Amino acid sequence: xxxxxxxxxxxxxxxxxxxxxxxxxxxxxxxxxxxxxxxxxxxxxxxxxxxxxxxxxxxxxxxxxxxxxxxxxxxxxxxxxxxxxxxxxxxxxxxxxxxxxxxxxxxxxxxxxxxxxxxxxxxxxxxxxxxxxxxxxxxxxxxxxxxxxxxxxxxxxxxxxxxxxxxxxxxxxxxxxxxxxxxxxxxxxxxxxxxxxxxxxxxxxxxxxxxxxxxxxxxxxxxxxxxxxxxxxxxxxxxxxxxxxxxxxxxxxxxxxxxxxxxxxxxxxxxxxxxxxxxxxxxxxxxxxxxxxxxxxxxxxxxxxxxxxxxxxxxxxxxxxxxxxxxxxxxxxxxxxxxxxxxxxxxxxxxxxxxxxxxxxxxxxxxxxxxxxxxxxxxxxxxxxxxxxxxxxxxxxxxxxxxxxxxxxxxxxxxxxxxxxxxxxxxxxxxxxxxxxxxxxxxxxxxxxxxxxxxxxxxxxxxxxxxxxxxxxxxxxxxxxxxxxxxxxxxxxxxxxxxxxxxxxxxxxxxxxxxxxxxxxxxxxxxxxxxxxxxxxxxxxxxxxxxxxxxxxxxxxxxxxxxxxxxxxxxxxxxxxxxxx
Numbered sequence: 001x002x003x004x005x006x007x008x009x010x011x012x013x014x015x016x017x018x019x020x021x022x023x024x025x026x027x028x029x030x031x032x033x034x035x036x037x038x039x040x041x042x043x044x045x046x047x048x049x050x051x052x053x054x055x056x057x058x059x060x061x062x063x064x065x066x067x068x069x070x071x072x073x074x075x076x077x078x079x080x081x082x083x084x085x086x087x088x089x090x091x092x093x094x095x096x097x098x099x100x101x102x103x104x105x106x107x108x109x110x111x112x113x114x115x116x117x118x119x120x121x122x123x124x125x126x127x128x129x130x131x132x133x134x135x136x137x138x139x140x141x142x143x144x145x146x147x148x149x150x151x152x153x154x155x156x157x158x159x160x161x162x163x164x165x166x167x168x169x170x171x172x173x174x175x176x177x178x179x180x181x182x183x184x185x186x187x188x189x190x191x192x193x194x195x196x197x198x199x200x201x202x203x204x205x206x207x208x209x210x211x212x213x214x215x216x217x218x219x220x221x222x223x224x225x226x227x228x229x230x231x232x233x234x235x236x237x238x239x240x241x242x243x244x245x246x247x248x249x250x251x252x253x254x255x256x257x258x259x260x261x262x263x264x265x266x267x268x269x270x271x272x273x274x275x276x277x278x279x280x281x282x283x284x285x286x287x288x289x290x291x292x293x294x295x296x297x298x299x300x301x302x303x304x305x306x307x308x309x310x311x312x313x314x315x316x317x318x319x320x321x322x323x324x325x326x327x328x329x330x331x332x333x334x335x336x337x338x339x340x341x342x343x344x345x346x347x348x349x350x351x352x353x354x355x356x357x358x359x360x361x362x363x364x365x366x367x368x369x370x371x372x373x374x375x376x377x378x379x380x381x382x383x384x385x386x387x388x389x390x391x392x393x394x395x396x397x398x399x400x401x402x403x404x405x406x407x408x409x410x411x412x413x414x415x416x417x418x419x420x421x422x423x424x425x426x427x428x429x430x431x432x433x434x435x436x437x438x439x440x441x442x443x444x445x446x447x448x449x450x451x452x453x454x455x456x457x458x459x460x461x462x463x464x465x466x467x468x469x470x471x472x473x474x475x476x477x478x479x480x481x482x483x484x485x486x487x488x489x490x491x492x493x494x495x496x497x498x499x500x501x502x503x504x505x506x507x508x509x510x511x512x513x514x515x516x517x518x519x520x521x522x523x524x525x526x527x528x529x530x531x532x533x534x535x536x537x538x539x540x541x542x543x544x545x546x547x548x549x550x551x552x553x554x555x556x557x558x559x560x561x562x563x564x565x566x567x568x569x570x571x572x573x574x575x576x577x578x579x580x581x
Contacts, residue, residue: 022487024401025562025573027391037093037380038474039063042358050318051325052336053356053363055094055378057313059135062381062472064091065313066131067098067112067271070375073185074119074168075106077371084377085360089438091411094378096303096315097355098129098348099272101373107169107184108373110272111142116265118208118258119183121146121167126274126289129305129346129376132267137307139276139346145259146179148234150247151213159247164234167206167258175238179258180227181206188233190223194241196234196248198256203230209265211257216248232256271374277304277334278345284334291330299327301354301364305376306337306345314340315376317356317364348376359386382472383416383463384409388445391478392572395447396485396509400574403446404478406459410437414465418443420478423456437463447480454480454511454569482511484565487574494548501554502580506544506561510537514565518544521560528559534566548580555580 033041039058044051057063068087070078084092100109111122121144122128130138146164165176168184170191180188183205188195197218206212214232218225225233234256236244248254263270275287275296301320307313316337320327328336330347337345348354352370356363386407394401408418416436420429429450431443445459460475490505506518518531531546544563548555557580564573 019488020577022398022400022574022576024390024392024394025564025575036358037063037384038382038472040093040378040380042094042363044363049326050328051323052316052318054340055096055315055356055358057135057315057378059311059313063135064268064379064381065135066114066268066377066379068114068375068377069112069119069183070372071106074108074112074183074373075185077101077106077373079369079371080355080375081357081360081362081369083375084357087377088360088409089411089440091379091381092377093380093384094315094358095356095375096305096317096348097353097372098374098376100349100353105170106373108272110274111260111270112272112374113208113260113263113270115267115269116208116210116263117205117269118167118260118263119181120169120272121258122260123272126272127276127287127346128270128272128274130262130264130267130270132264135268135311135313137305137313137344138262139279139344140262142260142262142270145261146177146257147259148177148179148254148256151253151255160243162243162247164258171235171237175240177234177236177240177244179206179256180233180235182227182229182231184227186227188223188225188227188235191237193223193235193237194221194245195219195223195225195236196244197225197228197231198234198248198254199231206232206258208258208260208263211255213253213255216250216252216254219245219248219250271376273346273348275330275347276345277330277347278306278338278342281309281338281343283331283338285331295350296330299329299332300351302328302330302333302350303348303354303356304333304337304345305348306340306342308341309343310341312341314342314345315356315378316340317354319364320351320354322352322367323365379411381411383461383474385418385459385461385474385476388459388476388478391476392570393445393447393478393480394485394572395480395482396511397448398485398487400485402448403444405442405444406476407440407442408432408436408461409440410463412463412465412467413437414463416461416463418459418461420445420450420452421458421460421475423458428452428457431459445478447482452480454482456569479569481567481569481572483514483567483569484563484572484574485509485511487563487576489561489576489578491580501548503548504546504561504578504580506531506546506563507542508563508574509541510539510565512567513538514567516542516544517564518546519562519564520546520550520555521562523558523560525560
């Protein structure tokens with residue numbers, strides 16, 4: 001027998017078609033709300049062709065809600081998902097977009113306070129959301145009471161108390177004084193201004209309703225002054241320039257106060273937005289906040305935040321035309337929030353800025369995620385456990401879903417235990433036990449390595465914080481089901497010419513008796529033929545033949561072969577692609 005040359009044999013082997021990959025069936029779409037962490041759920045709600053993404057937050061420890069910049073400074077926008085991803089280990093679990101912003105400069109249109117740290121002053125004509133103690137929400141119009149005054153004990157008469165118009169936002173062509181902090185960026189914006197740089201006595205962030213003192217160390221005109229660490233800059237335009245130049249001379253002491261009544265020192269912060277949508281459980285027809293008819297009347301994607309009478313917080317982002325939906329006007333958005341039970345609610349930015357993320361994954365689909373100025377983030381200080389993937393493990397040894405994975409995370413130092421528990425009670429295996437936090441680690445559920453039998457389980461993570469606070473636990477469901485494995489196809493050519501067809505043997509292995517269906521589907525998932533429908537098959541190797549026809553004609557092209565097996569453990573399945581010449 002003659003042998004092919006080695007090089008030719010290698011070429012022939014490389015040309016042989018590779019077997020199509022075998023995968024498990026995708027999980028069915030979830031019904032009803034899904035638990036993100038205890039006390040926080042997410043739900044995709046579709047009705048009348050509209051889609052709303054809803055997070056419901058029960059205001060209890062260790063859950064939190066706080067505004068935050070998405071970038072590292074007021075003038076630098078960032079993606080919501082990046083902002084959450086960077087904070088996952090600090091307990092951030094979800095978020096939505098917040099205030100409107102300047103598309104070119106990046107700064108928010110209104111108020112931004114992280115706790116009582118003031119990053120941007122309010123827009124007086126528009127509403128802001130205040131997150132108070134106990135996650136009590138208020139929707140208010142807030143004002144900046146900004147003042148500065150030279151402190152000179154040697155002066156015969158006190159210096160005048162001067163006002164400032166804004167914090168960390170360009171003042172434009174109007175007259176007034178702006179206070180810039182390091183949160184704005186490295187330098188002040190250029191423009192027709194006079195400026196004075198002040199080194200603070202205490203290098204600390206600017207707090208709403210708390211005065212700071214310092215010494216004038218530099219003066220200049222035209223903007224572009226460096227905002228060095230431990231410094232702030234006062235910039236005056238128009239008619240305010242002479243008083244700033246006259247008062248803030250080198251070496252003089254100055255007291256600065258940026259007060260925003262309504263921002264509590266013990267709250268989580270405040271963020272601008274608008275308009276007011278619901279007040280005392282009633283829809284607000286027109287809040288009169290200076291929005292244009294196009295902004296309020298256009299049907300588009302929108303985000304809103306409200307609070308129900310029970311205290312439950314509602315974070316809602318609706319889809320719009322770019323997701324193939326009609327979208328909502330502001331009036332319709334207000335009606336939606338009231339229908340969900342909100343007794344007070346505020347609108348946030350809309351259109352391409354309407355975003356919601358659970359974990360670091362967007363749930364409202366966009367072809368490209370728009371960078372935004374600030375966000376409202378949900379935090380959780382307890383044990384976090386991501387959903388187990390896959391949620392149905394098939395330890396058949398065929399390389400398809402033989403093991404599952406999850407990530408356990410703690411935002412605080414403590415002792416963490418991750419255990420596989422039987423649905424009816426009792427621990428089946430311990431996967432991790434030790435110190436963790438702040439941080440995360442992956443855990444692997446390999447039923448064969450653990451020696452656990454098929455059945456329903458739950459994966460549970462428990463955190464005992466090092467500070468002595470109460471332990472927390474989060475669990476996720478998991479099913480170990482090795483009923484079906486080793487799916488493979490064998491093709492057999494039959495006939496010639498127009499009568500040519502390809503018979504297919506669908507081969508697989510059952511670990512236990514099951515009711516089996518074998519389907520032929522197209523690429524869109526439509527069933528073209530049922531080779532077997534709920535057929536009772538015994539344990540062992542199985543072969544289900546298909547004559548390769550659809551109706552009376554030979555099947556040609558690309559198909560998907562799906563095998564489903566139903567037992568007391570539920571439905572499990574495998575699928576693979578098939579091409580017939």
